Amino acid sequence: MGALALQTEQLLPEQIAELLGLSGVPGEIVGGLIGAFLIANIMLTMTAIAGPWAKRKITAAFTDRIAVNRIGPFGLLIIIPDAVRLLSKELIVPEGVDRPSWDLAPIILPASALLGFAVIPMGDLGPVNIHLADPEAGLAIVFAFASIASVALVMAGYASNNKYSLMGGLRAVAQNIAYEIPLIITALSVVIFAGTLQMSEIVAAQGTALFTIAGVSIPAWYAFVNPFAFVLFLVANMAEIGRNPFDIPEAPTEIVAGYQTEYSSVYFVLFYLGEFIHIFLGGAIMAVVFLGGAAAPIPALEFIPGFVWFVIKIWAFFLFTQWCRSALPRVRIDQLIEIGWKGMLVLSFANLVLTAIIVGVII
Incomplete structure (x- = not known):
C-alpha cells in the first residue's frame, strides 16, 4: 500500500459503520x-497457533527433534486437545493469596497487549483497511498499553504469597525499568526522522526509496536508515517481552516459574496467552517503526495485500524469539541490569543525540 493510500483510506470502524448503514455516534460505537x-x-x-503448535515445531527444528505430528495435518489440531487439557484442569488457589489481585493479574496481562493493537496499522486486505484508530500520539499510546503488563506481573508476584513469585515480580519491575527507557528513547530517534508520533504517518514516511541498486529499490525503512537504532530496539524489545536471554522474571532453573508459579488451569492459560500476544505486539511495533509497517519490501511484490506482509513481519519476529530461546543462554539478573543501565541506556541516548544532529544539521 502506498503512503498516500494509507493516509486517505477509512479506518476499520468507519468502514464497518458505512457497511451497516450507520452514522454518527452509534456508527462509531458499533463499528x-x-x-x-x-x-x-x-x-x-x-496466538493459539503460536503457543501450542509453532513454538514446539520451531524448537524441535532447532534441537533436531520431531515435535507434534500426530493430530491433524502437521499436528496442527493439537491446539484443540491442548486447550481442553489446560482449561479442564483444577484451578488451585493457594492459602493466603490476595484474591482480588491474584485474580486480576492474569486478565490484565493479555488485555494490555490486545489494547496495543488498537492503534497499530495492519495494512489492507482487499478493500478493507485493518486499522482501528489513528491518534496523533499513537506511538506513545501503544507503549503505554504495553507497559501495563509489568503491573500484572507485580500483582501476580505479590498476591501469590510465595517468595519465588515475589522475586519474579520484583525482577520484572527491575527489568522493565532498565529496558523500557532505552526502548522508548530509541523509538524517539525514529520520531525525529518522521516528525510525528502518529503511527500511519511513521509508516508513510518510510514509503519512499532509500536508494536503487541494479534496478532494485531499497525502501527507506528506518531499519536501513538507522540500523544501529534497529539493533538497539530489537534487544530492548526482547527484554521488554521477557524472552531469552532475558526471561529473568520466570527463570525456571532459579525461581521455579517466578510470578506464575502459583497459577494453574485457565489462569495459567491466560498468562501463557498474554506472553505470546506481547511477542506479537513487540513484532508489530517493530514492523511499524522500523520495517515499513504493511509495505512490501520491493515494488514488484506490492500485489500481495499489505496485511499479509504485516503478518509475515510479526511472525518473523516470533521466529527470531524462538531462535533466541533455543540458542542463547539466560543472563544473570545482575548482568541483565548492568547491560540495561550501563549499556543500553547510554547507547540509546547516544543514538538519539546523533539522530538529532543528523536531522537538524545535515538533513
Whole structure:
C-alpha cells in the first residue's frame, strides 16, 4: 500500500459503520466494537497457533527433534486437545493469596497487549483497511498499553504469597525499568526522522526509496536508515517481552516459574496467552517503526495485500524469539541490569543525540 493510500483510506470502524448503514455516534460505537472484536480474534487465533503448535515445531527444528505430528495435518489440531487439557484442569488457589489481585493479574496481562493493537496499522486486505484508530500520539499510546503488563506481573508476584513469585515480580519491575527507557528513547530517534508520533504517518514516511541498486529499490525503512537504532530496539524489545536471554522474571532453573508459579488451569492459560500476544505486539511495533509497517519490501511484490506482509513481519519476529530461546543462554539478573543501565541506556541516548544532529544539521 502506498503512503498516500494509507493516509486517505477509512479506518476499520468507519468502514464497518458505512457497511451497516450507520452514522454518527452509534456508527462509531458499533463499528469500533465490531472492529475490535475482529482484530482481537485475529490475534488470539495467531496466538493459539503460536503457543501450542509453532513454538514446539520451531524448537524441535532447532534441537533436531520431531515435535507434534500426530493430530491433524502437521499436528496442527493439537491446539484443540491442548486447550481442553489446560482449561479442564483444577484451578488451585493457594492459602493466603490476595484474591482480588491474584485474580486480576492474569486478565490484565493479555488485555494490555490486545489494547496495543488498537492503534497499530495492519495494512489492507482487499478493500478493507485493518486499522482501528489513528491518534496523533499513537506511538506513545501503544507503549503505554504495553507497559501495563509489568503491573500484572507485580500483582501476580505479590498476591501469590510465595517468595519465588515475589522475586519474579520484583525482577520484572527491575527489568522493565532498565529496558523500557532505552526502548522508548530509541523509538524517539525514529520520531525525529518522521516528525510525528502518529503511527500511519511513521509508516508513510518510510514509503519512499532509500536508494536503487541494479534496478532494485531499497525502501527507506528506518531499519536501513538507522540500523544501529534497529539493533538497539530489537534487544530492548526482547527484554521488554521477557524472552531469552532475558526471561529473568520466570527463570525456571532459579525461581521455579517466578510470578506464575502459583497459577494453574485457565489462569495459567491466560498468562501463557498474554506472553505470546506481547511477542506479537513487540513484532508489530517493530514492523511499524522500523520495517515499513504493511509495505512490501520491493515494488514488484506490492500485489500481495499489505496485511499479509504485516503478518509475515510479526511472525518473523516470533521466529527470531524462538531462535533466541533455543540458542542463547539466560543472563544473570545482575548482568541483565548492568547491560540495561550501563549499556543500553547510554547507547540509546547516544543514538538519539546523533539522530538529532543528523536531522537538524545535515538533513
